[in-house]
Amino acid sequence: MASSFKPVFSELQRGMRLAKCLKCGCMRVTLGNLKASLPSLKSEESRGLLKDVRVWLKGLKPLEYSCLGCSYCIPAEAMTTLTRKFPSIASATLSSCEFEVSKDSWPPVAGEYTVLDKSAPVAVSTLASKELEDKLVKLNPPGLCIVGKTETENIGVDKIVKNIVTNPAIGHLILAGKETDGHRSGQTILALWKNGVNKDMRVVGSKGRRPILKNVSLSEVNRFRKQVKIDDQIGRKNVKLLAGRIKDLSKKAVTPLALVSCGCESCDEPKRKTSSLAGNTRIKAKAPGSIKLDKAGYFVILPSKKDNLITVEHYSYENKLLRTIEGKSSRNIYHTLISNKWVKDMSHAAYLGKELERAELSIKKRFKYVQDGA
Structure with missing residues (x-):
């Protein structure tokens, strides 16, 4: 074994003799990284170490912990020694650490x-x-x-x-x-x-x-x-x-931009849409009409002064209770409704935001809350 690889080999061999390393994610990840990166060195010595790495991978025990937090992490030190001598392989490491990203739920990356x-x-x-x-x-x-x-x-x-x-x-x-x-x-x-x-x-x-x-x-x-x-x-x-x-x-906490912007899911950095108006244009406000039915259903808002709690019941138009949302903050309830896409219509979303604020205020100011008709 060449002198460049001997310290790495010795450290990893020492780790493979320890029961804790055989069940640790640190050793598993390090060996996986070496398997991916050593071929790029294209030397007889690196091929020899690669052969040992493949044997060690087969000798690992079922994973019991991702990291024990050891003050001296044997596989990590071995990898550091190698990348210090061969900086070019750093870009080939961690290839085995990719994770799946879900587009349908949050958080998108599973973990502890x-x-x-x-x-x-x-x-x-x-x-x-x-x-x-x-x-x-x-x-x-x-x-x-x-x-x-x-x-x-x-x-x-x-x-x-x-x-x-x-x-x-x-x-x-x-x-x-x-x-x-x-x-x-x-x-x-x-x-x-x-x-x-x-x-x-x-x-x-x-x-x-x-x-x-x-x-x-x-x-x-x-x-x-x-x-x-x-x-x-x-x-x-x-x-x-x-x-x-x-x-x-x-x-x-402030209201996040993404929740008050255009709502485009493809934007990398959400921004508010602005209109370019020629000159100082004045637009006369119009009285609002009735809000059209939201395909997602309707909501009943029930503030409780006794519990300082706002309860929101979500119904289908067949009057079936779909879910109940509870919270003490109108802001948190509103964000829950929007982020879960339980509100489809923008005018309905604006109406709910106003009503939730009134409900929270009724608890603080101790007045009777009556939900406004849409």
Whole structure:
């Protein structure tokens, strides 16, 4: 074995003797990357290592965890050693880390996280702290959209970016819990937000081992950086403190552009449509006519002063109850109706927005709410 490959071989061989590495995603991903990238070196020594890699892949145990968060990650260190000596293979790595993206549901990328309210404005990454995720899910603080772990500085960050840019309701991302040793996923997300990526999609300023994003585009990275503000709580695990931060940030949330723009799903960066008017044209407002029936059905709005809760019942025109939506914020209920496409007609959407605001105001001001006829 040539001196260039011997340290890599020795590290991986040491890892393959450890039970924890045989069941870990770090080893599986590293060996998969080597299988994909070593052929590009076209040398006898690289072919020898490739032969060993194929044998090791067959010797792996069923996957039990994506990452244990070891302070010294053997496969990651081996890969770092190799890419330091052969920078050209960096672009061929992570090829086995592609994930499926769903176009029919949110979040589009599956993972170890829990969705609580997809219309809420705050997302939380608990980094390597699974127990913190469980506690936040149990507490379910208002304003929390999605919470889950982010253990790696590449595919883990890819998922964060992809899931956030596909939900314009999210305006804040809290990083909390234990940082992942070696991978430094929390620091990498902060670096991505502050600095972006270089031409090779490597996160500028990341201290992680392999912070290369392979599953998102430069456009998505730029949208992520513009869309969210990051609240750095790395290292903190106090659930009450985090719930307070979620509450505070949700109050600062603004209506996302994508929900008040033209609504075009193909736009990379949604913008409001504007009309070009010649001169100072004055248009006389007309009295509204009756709203045409929405094919999606009709809604009954029921505010409760006792519970400070707004209940919305969605019916078909055969008077069949389709679903019930509950919430304390008219904004959140409205976004839930729109994002799920339960309202088809724009005039009906405007009517519902007005009525939901009146319903919320009736709770705050303690007056009787009577739903206006459409």
